[in-house]
Amino acid sequence: MSYVILGKRVLNEHLAVGTLAVFGTGVALAMRGGSKTDKSQIPAPVVNSSSKDEEAFIREFIVAIFSLTT
Numbered sequence: 251m252s253y254v255i256l257g258k259r260v261l262n263e264h265l266a267v268g269t270l271a272v273f274g275t276g277v278a279l280a281m282r283g284g285s286k287t288d289k290s291q292i293p294a295p296v297v298n299s300s301s302k303d304e305e306a307f308i309r310e311f312i313v314a315i316f317s318l319t320t
Contacts, residue, residue, distance in 0.1 A: 252261045295312060299305040 252259045253265070254260070297305050297308050299308060
């Protein structure tokens with residue numbers, strides 16, 4: 251079976267291969283990743299606490315979490 255597109259006969263196989271190629275190219279481009287951000291440019295999180303002890307606990311917790319992820 252074939253289709254007539256712009257006056258030309260196009261086979262189903264060619265349409266299928268073209269569709270897969272376009273889709274595969276899109277997936278490959280999406281997965282190649284973005285630019286890496288420099289960690290020195292990431293702002294420090296704002297800590298709103300009611301006491302200095304609570305602020306120290308929150309900061310230690312944040313440092314501990316980031317040390318686990320890297």
